Amino acid sequence: MSAPAFGLLLDVDGPIASPVSRTVAVESIGRDLVLMANAGIPVIFNTGRSDAFIAEQVVPVLRAAELEPATPVYTVSEKGAVWAEVTPEGLGEVSVDAELKLPDALSEDVRELVAERFSELMFFDETKRAMVSVEQHVHVPSERYLRAQEEFDAAVPALLKKHGLEEVRIDPTIISTDVEHQRLGKDLGASRSLELLAERDIHPQAWYTMGDSRTDYAMADWLHEQGHTVRHVDVRPADGVPETEYPVLVSETGAIHDEAGAEFLHRWAASL
Structure with a gap:
């Protein structure tokens, strides 16, 4: 070939x-x-x-x-x-x-965080198998989402500390935030x-x-x-x-x- x-x-x-x-x-x-x-x-x-x-x-x-x-x-x-x-x-x-899959307990906490504070602007991505992700609702203006994204991203480190997770990073994009293993x-x-x-x-x-x-x-x-x-x-x-x-x-x-x-x-x- x-x-x-x-x-x-x-x-x-x-x-x-x-x-x-x-x-x-x-x-x-x-x-x-x-x-x-x-x-x-x-x-x-x-x-x-x-x-x-x-x-x-x-x-x-x-x-x-x-x-x-x-x-x-x-x-x-x-x-x-x-x-x-x-x-x-x-x-x-x-x-x-x-080895790169984040614990289900973290997923549950992030899901709850979104439901309690951010559900009008973003949703928890239920399809992810290894990382934990949230994404902007399509109908939400970008500027509104990006303001809320900063607040969401600032809340995640406390959850990582709660679960004793160190080799994890927070990676925001223009329409989402991924919480993922650093590898x-x-x-x-x-x-x-x-x-x-x-x-x-x-x-x-x-x-x-x-x-x-x-x-x-x-x-x-x-x-x-x-x-x-x-x-x-x-x-x-x-x-x-x-x-x-x-x-x-x-x-x-x-x-x-x-x-x-x-x-x-x-x-x-x-x-x-």
């Missing part, structure tokens, strides 16, 4: 799913992802999202675009703690790293991704990574450190593009989020 010309490691919120609607809203995204996957290009969703989100929001789009069986498509969810193959029928067997991250997701492909003797010649935040650079950093050729796409460069030892690409049209993601996916699909 010849090595694929490239592989894709894709954050989901932002580049693939709209951070506004939380759906795959740009029609060409599913079509171009499937065109590449059916041609043997590895497509891996390296995301903080749960496997349930991928099953509900991403798999139907790929199915509609006629994803073929046995394509090299995976989700590495919850920043490396959970992983599964993506098929036209749905997800294969879901694996969870038990989780897009670099761990990248490592898991290559392990999954190696099990099938798939070794891409190069990589494209894509994300909408500074933390997403960690997957490109890891690939570069391991000696892989990589280019990173930043679909929300307003946060500032850091200096890197590999190329960083941004939309030439000024598009951001999933519209920028769609531009690059279409370009790569057309290159095959």
Whole structure:
């Protein structure tokens, strides 16, 4: 088997799913992802999202675009703690790293915290298997959510202390907060991704990574450190593009989020 010309490691919120609607809203995204996957290009969703989100929001789009069986498509969810193959029928067997799973008692306390103080602005994500997450309600204005998020984030350390949890960090995004084991991250997701492909003797010649935040650079950093050729796409460069030892690409049209993601996916699909 010849090595694929490239592989894709894709954050989901932002580049693939709209951070506004939380759906795959740009029609060409599913079509171009499937065109590449059916041609043997590895497509891996390296995301903080749960496997349930991928099953509900991403798999139907790929199915509609006629994803073929046995394509090299995976989700590495919850920043490396959970992983599964993506098929036209749905997800294969879901694996969870038990060492990185936060205790159920913490989940219960965070759920209660949200219910008592923040339920009008955010919800507890019941689909997470390893981390503990809350997310902005779609109908809530961003500025209102972000004010409440600061208050929520400030309340979490007391819960971590209550449960004697030290190797845990609080990671806020523009629409959510993840409470997670400190080993989780897009670099761990990248490592898991290559392990999954190696099990099938798939070794891409190069990589494209894509994300909408500074933390997403960690997957490109890891690939570069391991000696892989990589280019990173930043679909929300307003946060500032850091200096890197590999190329960083941004939309030439000024598009951001999933519209920028769609531009690059279409370009790569057309290159095959």
